[in-house]
Amino acid sequence: MSGGFGEVRLGRQDSVAFQTMIGFDANGAANAASAFVAAGVAPYNPGRQSRSLQYISPDFSGLKVQAGFKPAGDEDGTTNGKDVLSLGVTYTLGGLTVAATGESARTDGTEGFGALAASYDFGVAKVMVSGTNGGDVNKGGIGNGFGVGVSAPIAGFTVGVNYGKNTTTETKAAELFINREVLKNTIVYLNLGRAKYADDTSRTAYALGVIYTF
Numbered sequence: 001m002s003g004g005f006g007e008v009r010l011g012r013q014d015s016v017a018f019q020t021m022i023g024f025d026a027n028g029a030a031n032a033a034s035a036f037v038a039a040g041v042a043p044y045n046p047g048r049q050s051r052s053l054q055y056i057s058p059d060f061s062g063l064k065v066q067a068g069f070k071p072a073g074d075e076d077g078t079t080n081g082k083d084v085l086s087l088g089v090t091y092t093l094g095g096l097t098v099a100a101t102g103e104s105a106r107t108d109g110t111e112g113f114g115a116l117a118a119s120y121d122f123g124v125a126k127v128m129v130s131g132t133n134g135g136d137v138n139k140g141g142i143g144n145g146f147g148v149g150v151s152a153p154i155a156g157f158t159v160g161v162n163y164g165k166n167t168t169t170e171t172k173a174a175e176l177f178i179n180r181e182v183l184k185n186t187i188v189y190l191n192l193g194r195a196k197y198a199d200d201t202s203r204t205a206y207a208l209g210v211i212y213t214f
Contacts, residue, residue, distance in 0.1 A: 016066050016086035017043070019044075019088065021115055026149035033207040034175060039145060049084070069085055070084040071083055109139070144166070146167070
């Protein structure tokens with residue numbers, strides 16, 4: 001339901017964290033070779049939820065708030081689901097956008113999640129930075145870290161790079177990408193990602209795909 005009061009959603013859907021933070025990945029979370037995902041520092045890390053009730057506020061002069069609640073219960077392969085509360089706040093002023101999000105632990109034996117991010121669009125290029133607090137890895141969390149990214153429009157294409165580092169696990173990852181909007185809200189992308197782990201092993205991934213946003 002939507003109207004002048006904002007929007008209310010109920011059902012299986014992307015988490016508040018995902019919806020709030022996905023715009024701070026210069027390549028829109030192309031998962032197969034995403035630097036932020038590979039390093040475990042994606043500010044949008046908590047994924048979809050079933051039975052999720054969410055409220056999205058209207059835009060108040062650049063400020064938007066989104067809140068979510070999921071009741072406890074067994075689902076998505078878990079047997080110890082907890083009540084989950086989540087919140088996302090975004091503020092946009094000109095080319096500057098800043099956001100913060102937080103989510104409580106989804107199950108027993110896991111940690112809550114929080115992230116901060118900012119971006120600035122200079123016209124010739126857009127720069128993004130984010131910080132992630134994924135909790136203690138010894139208690140089911142994903143650790144802490146940061147990500148940076150830059151993208152620029154060139155001859156009808158968008159070209160860019162993302163870099164992420166998990167300061168807890170010492171995993172580092174980089175991603176080069178090129179994409180193009182071929183239809184309204186439909187982007188085709190090609191990217192190359194490489195991750196290096198604390199034990200000096202590494203992994204390389206290539207990806208070609210389509211992102212549709214709505």
